[in-house]
Amino acid sequence: MKERVITFGTFDVFHVGHLRILERARKFGNYLMVGVSTDALNFSKKGRIPFYNQDERMEIISALSCVDEVFLEESLELKRHYINIYKADVLVMGDDWAGKFDEFKDICSVIYLPRTPSISTTAVIEKIRIP
Incomplete structure (x- = not known):
């Protein structure tokens, strides 16, 4: 049987941490589905619009060989819906979300992976920002 894996993220200013978590997921x-946060969802979560718009971020994620399918995540409250509609067997998230999605263990396995140390989109943006 084919195991279907689902994960979610903004993936703005794509960096090696993003790549590593997707490859590990x-x-x-045998099949990885990635929900890319819409621009509106990202603004509601982080108070800023992503540097790359949702279409560009979806294009970047779609181009990765480890990714089989990409869709837009419009709301954090729809995670159960996305897991069901995409028939996911496994939900993989970064460990910064540890415990927050355990409620879905009734419909799929839930795995939290360690993030790549010392890298984040915010850190990358700060590093390249011209003073």
């Missing part, structure tokens, strides 16, 4: 199954 893919190892939990």
Whole structure:
């Protein structure tokens, strides 16, 4: 049976931490689906519009060999809906979300992976910002 893995993220200013977590997520199954946060969702979560718009971020994620399918995530409250509609067997998230999605263990496995140390989109933006 084919294990279907689902994960979610903004993936703005794509960096090696994003790549590593997606590659590791893919190892939990044979098919990786990625929900990319819409611009509106990102603004509601972080108070800023992503540097790259949702279409550009979807294009970047779609181009990765470890990713099989990409869709727009419009609301954090729809996670259960996305897991069901995409028939996911496994939900993989970064460990900064540890425990926050345990409620979905009734419909799929839930795995939290360690993030790549010392890298984040915010850190990358701060590093390249011209004073």
